Amino acid sequence: MLKQTLLIALFAGISYAGAQTKFQPQDTEFYEPVPPVVKTSRTAAPSDAIVLFDGSNLNEWVSEKDGKSPAAWTVQGQVLTVKPGTGGIVTKKNFEDFQLHVEWKSPEVIKGEGQGRGNSGIFLQGKYEIQVLDNDDNKTYTNGQAGSIYKQQPPLAEARKQEDGWHTYDILYTAPRFNSNGILIKRGMVTVIHNGVLVQYNSELQGTTEYIGLPKMVAHGAGPIAIQDHGDLVSFRNIWIRELK
Incomplete structure (x- = not known):
């Protein structure tokens, strides 16, 4: 209806503004598709989310080293804490495009400096790291501080910890796409909100986040969420994910 009206207006030499007056309100209203209902709460994950950690167990995770389940990290008082030396943990499930919520806290005892504190x-699809680090008065390279896409993109701002010491990451992720020959046809994109502050905005992934050297473009499909064991007693809670389709 809209397209036909505009074409008629153009061919008749009528201005768009004039054509607008011929519309009725219902001409630009539609009732399908109907969005699904998602119930929300201040204290729980959205109703359509997959809960990856709610404080009770590590049933959704395995050890990155040997694939054993449950993973060896410590769960106490509804908090998950890295067990240094045991290696990272990865989700049993693989994901593509998603909304990810993670809450994390630096160790109670402050020690080390730079990347050692x-x-x-948080690794998206097991390949692209959003850095977790104690930033407070801790100088390091800016593309390695909290909120950065590690060694690729510094955050737009440094969001300090909240009053209770817990940080929140809300990550919107669109996975890269590759054709059947493994050639990149669309770069991955990441938006990160850190403690309510936008720190990555549609940032394009240049490839894997490497500690040494340049990013590598590796063709892949869906992949897991992974959390790194870097030897520090970093804690996590309230981890959930919403698949976007």
């Missing part, structure tokens, strides 16, 4: 990381 409260270091961990």
